Amino acid sequence: MKRKSYGRDAGLTSRMLFTTFLLGLLYVVFAVVLFNVLNVALVPMILIVVGLAFFQYYTSDKLALAASGARVVTPEQAPELHAMVERLCAMADLPKPKVAMIDTDMPNAFATGRSPKHAAVAVTSGLMRRLDPEEIEGVLAHELSHVANRDVLVMTFASFFAMLAGLLTRFGLYAGMFGGGFGSNRSSNNNQNGVPVWLAVLAISIVVYAISWVLIRTLSRYREFAADRGSALITGAPEHLMSALQKISGQIAVIPAQDLREVSAMNAFFIIPTNVRQKTAELFMDHPPLEKRLAKLAEIAREMGRPVS
């Protein structure tokens, strides 16, 4: 008997396509307007953004690992973690990514890399300490789904024009401040009694940036739902990811696991690190609210006929 596949959610896929369509439409309009307002000046700027995007895309694994202070661990250093990743990769038919650890008490994990062959998954020591093996497996499967879904590629494309708009906003501001800017190559008749070109570009860029920001975030949330679904599919047990999510994003995540005396010794006596909270906010941005993710996972669990506590 052929069983129903749980990997697809038609509603989610159509919402994702619709968001992508809106984003594409916005970018086309933006590009057309820009080409009409300032023709030549745009080319070097697009080149810069293309360069940046490619750089980001190609170095995404190394960049993200370095930025988060993660160190790649060998199978000897973290045998259980490696075994878990290998099992999940075999299930999901993925090449094994690099495995990295971040030495921080905040429970968290992320995946990065431009393709499944150049991917890395990283988990924090706080995650390993707080979660049970099944829960860690659920989280790893979620991250591997991001790799399988090619999320780095999708998001790099999605944010390409947002980057351009952001850059133009900045240039527009400088141009306005110093009075020159885009004006060097414009024809005089196109701008005699209207608003200055730099102001128009600035306004359009800000609008484009704002709208694309919302759309990118929406898309990103959809990708999270898709990865949650992928995790449920790989592990066959969404309830473990549910309890992991509760542990990771609930209040409990904030309570430290270290000893007061240890911390005091490290932080020059009594200065308690304040960057802990900022880091969580940063990594959890772009994620849907916990309740919605849990509700979706519970739905999948019911479909699968799994128990939901």
Next chain:
Amino acid sequence: MGIFGKSKLKQPADERLFALTTAAVTLQVDVGLVFAGKAALVFKPLSASAFDDVVKAADELLDSVAHDSGSKVTRETDSFGYEWVIVGDPELEDAVAGIHLLASELEQQGFGDRLLAALFRFKGEEHPVYWVYGYKAGVFWPFVPTGGQERDNAKELELKAKLEQELPIESDLSKWFGMFDAPV
């Protein structure tokens, strides 16, 4: 005020230590926790003879007071190099007063910055419940170790929810550091 006569300029942090004695009723009625007869002051000693003298003097003072109230006072150094003055007394009021006396003595001699925390042990659950009082911020937070480096976060949050009205509780959960293997 008898023994507290010296501290006319009361430190705000110290005043809040006594909130625990008022909260004791709620702890017993609502949560079923009673004072386990053990409390401790934790501080980092200075390797200066002036500091030793002050600690010795404070100790003697505490001993004489303890003699009157029937408390037992012992000292211990832990693996982190912190000094523990442990006050054993069945009455929470006496234990709090003893800790306060010692702490304010150290503060008055200018060593207030060496104070790390005060610990009060409660019983009535499967695991011991500690109320940790951080001297720098003058706030309490619950700590429920369950063996090794593990702690019962759910229980701690429940305690916060139930005691919030009566105890000044550290609102920043990321500062709820544990005191594992506490000798009390």
